[in-house]
Amino acid sequence: xxxxxxxLGPLKIRNKLAIRLFSAVDDRLGVKEILQDEMFxxxxxxxxxxxxxxxxxxFFIFICQIVTGALLMIYYEPSIxxxxxxxxxxxxxxxxxxxxxxxxxxxxxxxxxxxxIHMTKIFVTGIYKAPRELNWVVGVTLFLLTLGxxxxxxxxxxxxxxxxATVVGTETPAAMPVVGEHLRYFLRGGEDIGQITLTRFxxxxxxxLPLILASIVGLHLVQIRRQGIxxxx
Amino acid sequence: MAHPTEYTKKKECEVKAIPLEEKKRLVKxxxxxxxxxHHMIEQVLQCLAIIMILVTFSIIFPAHLGVKADxxxxxxxxxxxxxxxxxxYTLKFAQYFDFLGSWAPKILGIVIQGIAVxxxxxxxxxxxxxxxxRPSKRPIAMAVGSVSALLTILFSLLGxxx
Numbered sequence: 001x002x003x004x005x006x007x008l009g010p011l012k013i014r015n016k017l018a019i020r021l022f023s024a025v026d027d028r029l030g031v032k033e034i035l036q037d038e039m040f041x042x043x044x045x046x047x048x049x050x051x052x053x054x055x056x057x058x059f060f061i062f063i064c065q066i067v068t069g070a071l072l073m074i075y076y077e078p079s080i081x082x083x084x085x086x087x088x089x090x091x092x093x094x095x096x097x098x099x100x101x102x103x104x105x106x107x108x109x110x111x112x113x114x115x116x117i118h119m120t121k122i123f124v125t126g127i128y129k130a131p132r133e134l135n136w137v138v139g140v141t142l143f144l145l146t147l148g149x150x151x152x153x154x155x156x157x158x159x160x161x162x163x164x165a166t167v168v169g170t171e172t173p174a175a176m177p178v179v180g181e182h183l184r185y186f187l188r189g190g191e192d193i194g195q196i197t198l199t200r201f202x203x204x205x206x207x208x209l210p211l212i213l214a215s216i217v218g219l220h221l222v223q224i225r226r227q228g229i230x231x232x233x
Numbered sequence: 234m235a236h237p238t239e240y241t242k243k244k245e246c247e248v249k250a251i252p253l254e255e256k257k258r259l260v261k262x263x264x265x266x267x268x269x270x271h272h273m274i275e276q277v278l279q280c281l282a283i284i285m286i287l288v289t290f291s292i293i294f295p296a297h298l299g300v301k302a303d304x305x306x307x308x309x310x311x312x313x314x315x316x317x318x319x320x321x322y323t324l325k326f327a328q329y330f331d332f333l334g335s336w337a338p339k340i341l342g343i344v345i346q347g348i349a350v351x352x353x354x355x356x357x358x359x360x361x362x363x364x365x366x367r368p369s370k371r372p373i374a375m376a377v378g379s380v381s382a383l384l385t386i387l388f389s390l391l392g393x394x395x
Binding site for chain 2: 060106157172
């Protein structure tokens with residue numbers, strides 16, 4: 001039996017083809033139930049203020065970073081001979097390359113700012129308290145991973161500042177007792193910073209950290225969905 | 234301060250189980266909004282605002298590309314990005330403790346950072362203030378949080394100035 005109108009929340013669809021297509025998918029996957037639960041019949045508490053949006057905004061900037069990062073990868077060459085010139089080419093020759101790199105660079109800064117605002121808001125309003133303790137820990141982990149993204153991404157253009165900032169940055173953990181020296185060797189891929197360091201930072205920046213970050217973002221969101229949005233104070 | 238409502242006391246997984254009629258009532262009484270389209274439009278507008286900010290900044294202040302790295306030319310002033318300035322200054326700050334011995338600056342520099350990060354991770358377990366959430370009723374948490382934030386800002390400024 002065919003439906004006359006398909007009702008999804010405030011939407012009323014009467015187009016026959018649209019209804020048939022939707023029903024064909026719904027019969028196989030039961031998407032209507034999901035759409036109703038998660039979107040069309042979902043309610044959001046009215047007490048949310050402007051300050052509640054910064055977690056979502058951080059997530060959106062993360063998505064922007066993935067998109068612009070993937071585009072930058074098309075022209076970037078991770079070798080100490082060509083890294084700098086390939087970034088210069090992105091800035092000067094590639095159409096809108098300056099814009100994509102600009103959004104990626106500003107996005108990295110803005111993401112840290114929005115995470116800090118998000119964290120401050122959660123702290124001041126005491127949202128980290130029971131039952132959300134674990135999600136605070138997961139959230140701080142995400143912040144640290146974001147700093148890791150910034151640290152590894154900073155070296156990739158192979159500029160003078162980036163190189164020497166990385167020298168200092170990888171020297172820091174060497175002060176740790178027992179594991180320090182090994183950690184520095186692991187980060188640099190040798191005694192000094194060179195091609196292996198760049199290759200390593202590139203792999204960490206574009207593959208390893210994004211995968212870990214995306215998984216833990218998933219964990220962050222699943223916890224929010226299970227526990228619901230916190231009530232008013 | 235608003236009081237907990239029937240909606241806000243419930244968990245997300247339970248909210249889904251609220252009958253549609255009750256959801257309509259909550260929206261009508263102003264205790265909740267529909268996700269679609271109300272909340273969704275807000276979120277789309279926020280995303281557009283972020284894109285606008287990022288594009289505007291990229292146009293007005295284009296991303297900088299410094300000179301190519303030269304491993305044989307140590308620059309006079311090495312300064313990290315702004316979000317690492319506090320950590321950077323912590324290393325410098327630790328050098329004041331060299332009267333304890335030559336080991337002190339290096340070890341203390343990393344130990345202070347380690348303690349700060351661990352404390353941040355464990356905030357929910359270090360806070361013994363019970364279930365109270367209003368900042369005005371949590372003087373200790375607010376004082377510790379403010380002092381930590383101010384110290385971080387101070388260290389960042391000092392890292393920037395040195």
